[in-house]
Amino acid sequence: MPLFGNIFSPKKTPPRKSASLSNLHSLDRSMREVELGLDYGTPTMNLAGQSLKFENGQWIADTGISGGVDRRETQRLRRRNQQLEEENNLLRLKVDILLDMLSEITAESHLKDKELDELKSVSRRRK
Template sequence: MEAFWFVQVLKCYAPAQMPSLRLLKMPLFGSTFSPKKTPPRKSASLSNLHNLDRSTREVELGLDYGTPTMNLAGQSLKFENGQWIAETGVSGGVDRRETQRLRRRNQQLEEENNLLRLKVDILLDMLSETTAESHLMEKELDELKSVSRRRK
């Protein structure tokens, strides 16, 4: 509809000696959107590292990292069997017994925290139940009052 209007305006105002302007269409109105085609993707390069056996990879590429170690607050730790273990017997003044005591205390506190959360949930359930019952009683009381007023 808009393209037709634009062409009509051009026909009225375009001079007779410029017939090409009469049929001029703006790209916004007449042409359709046709994006350029994207070139095909290059095939992914496949590495031959997966063909090498483990020992060859370790020798050629240096993939033998050993156990992970870190130094944290002057304490050297290594990762073995899923746990961080201190490399020295007494590290930074914290011995193994102290660590075990702290772990037990941490476990106790976590259990106590879980118990307290359970108690809070139970208390909230009790509170909501009591609130619902009180609302029902208030509603019944209001209904009884309205019935008694009607009788008078």
């Protein structure tokens, strides 16, 4: 028989108390929502004196004016930005096409120059 008991067989933990110490389980659903704050509402924040709220995946100025610019102006600027991006993409495509055409013409020119040099050297040998 060991002196200090069997160290490899830990004691069993006592069972937990089944009764909750909180009385929230006795409240009905609407009271629990009020108590626990399950109705969050729309998230809002205040930046530099401007109040913003999060709606439909975007932060929108609470007063309708965002930094001195109204909503219609921001929408107009967004549309203009989109148009400029599309125009920029089109111009990039045109530049790529022009570069491809230039490289093709340059390669053809080098081939013709090489062919011309070969013909000149052949004609010199004949003379």
